[in-house]
Amino acid sequence: MIKFRNILLAAAGAASLGGAALAQTAATLPADQSVRNVVLVHGAFADGSGWRGVYDDLTARGYRVTIVQNPLTSLADDVAATRRALARQEGGTILVGHSWGGVVITEAGVDDRVKGLVYVSALTADVGETAGDQYAGFGIPSTFVIDEQPDGFGFLNLERFKEGFAADVSDAEAAFMRNSQVPIAMSAFATPVTQAAWRTRPSWFIVATEDAAISPAMLHQQAEKIGATKVEIRASHVPMVSQPRAVADVIDQAARAVSAIGE
Numbered sequence: 001m002i003k004f005r006n007i008l009l010a011a012a013g014a015a016s017l018g019g020a021a022l023a024q025t026a027a028t029l030p031a032d033q034s035v036r037n038v039v040l041v042h043g044a045f046a047d048g049s050g051w052r053g054v055y056d057d058l059t060a061r062g063y064r065v066t067i068v069q070n071p072l073t074s075l076a077d078d079v080a081a082t083r084r085a086l087a088r089q090e091g092g093t094i095l096v097g098h099s100w101g102g103v104v105i106t107e108a109g110v111d112d113r114v115k116g117l118v119y120v121s122a123l124t125a126d127v128g129e130t131a132g133d134q135y136a137g138f139g140i141p142s143t144f145v146i147d148e149q150p151d152g153f154g155f156l157n158l159e160r161f162k163e164g165f166a167a168d169v170s171d172a173e174a175a176f177m178r179n180s181q182v183p184i185a186m187s188a189f190a191t192p193v194t195q196a197a198w199r200t201r202p203s204w205f206i207v208a209t210e211d212a213a214i215s216p217a218m219l220h221q222q223a224e225k226i227g228a229t230k231v232e233i234r235a236s237h238v239p240m241v242s243q244p245r246a247v248a249d250v251i252d253q254a255a256r257a258v259s260a261i262g263e
Contacts, residue, residue: 029062035092035115035255039085041068041078041108043099043122044184045156045165046177046238050098053244054251061252064089072184075103075191082108089113094255095197097122098240099213100184102222103131109197116258117201117228118251121208121237124222125193132189134222143212146186153183164212168236177241203228204254206239206247213237229254 029036038058040051048067058065068085070078082104086093092115097105102122109117123131143164145157156165161178169177205223209216209232223230231250235243 032259033256034259035094036063037089037091037093037113038063038065038251038255039068039082039089039093039095040065041082041095041097041101041104042070043097043101044072044154044188045181046098047180047182049180050177050238050241054240054248057244057248058251061248063252063255070101070104072100072182072188074185075107075188075193078104078188079108083111086111086113092258094118094251094258096120096251099123099237100131100188103193106197107193107195109201110195114197114201116254117198117203118254119203119205119223119226119228120240120247121206121211121214121219121235122222123214124198124226126196126199126225127194128192130190130192135218138215138218138221141212141215144214148186149183152186154186155183156181164237166236166238166241167212168210168242169238173241177238198226198228202254202258204250205230206250207232208235208237208239209233210235211237 042048042050048069051067055065066085068082070081093113094116095105095109095114096118098120099122102119103125105117106125123134145160146154147157148154158178162174166174166177203226205228207216207219207223207230233239233243233246240247
């Protein structure tokens with residue numbers, strides 16, 4: 001099993017994610033930076049529009065950013081959508097997944113173009129594990145309520161949406177997210193992963209400390225399980241919406257670190 005953790009710590013040691021380093025992020029990428037592509041994968045109950053703030057920030061820095069639109073009809077379908085996006089990349093790529101999207105990038109991230117993984121308040125899994133398995137010992141927070149429909153797809157409960165999913169965004173934005181949510185086939189959460197990209201790719205993990213959809217304790221456990229470089233952001237379950245700059249900074253640091261150690 002290939003592990004890059006010690007190399008990454010050495011390469012990224014000087015690039016601390018403290019306040020001073022974050023404030024000095026360069027607007028333009030160094031000419032010799034090899035990893036310049038970012039692919040963003042959304043989670044359940046959402047679509048790619050939630051990445052808009054991160055997209056704007058990263059493209060302003062010079063990254064080529066692609067946003068996957070997951071159908072949320074099965075793990076296989078979401079992985080296929082992500083692989084189609086990866087196939088269009090020229091050169092090294094950072095693959096980013098939010099929430100359910102973490103399971104998707106775990107499966108799809110074995111693509112040779114993927115040089116690093118960034119998990120954003122996400123689920124991980126090992127080979128043979130499902131998304132649902134990750135909740136063992138933690139459970140689902142009472143604030144996160146899924147209404148399963150007769151056809152097997154689930155929506156987030158309308159009355160609890162803001163509280164459980166996006167407590168730190170404006171009421172208007174939360175209402176739009178609530179009313180534009182994309183249902184997921186609940187069977188996807190019971191589908192085992194067949195490949196675990198984090199075993200052969202360096203990874204970063206953003207822990208949203210105010211997450212009411214996945215408990216922060218569980219997020220810490222997920223990050224530690226995969227040996228990721230862990231970064232805390234004070235945010236709800238959707239830090240890419242409420243704290244896009246902070247999320248973009250982590251993605252940027254990942255790209256710089258993997259470029260520094262070579263492809």
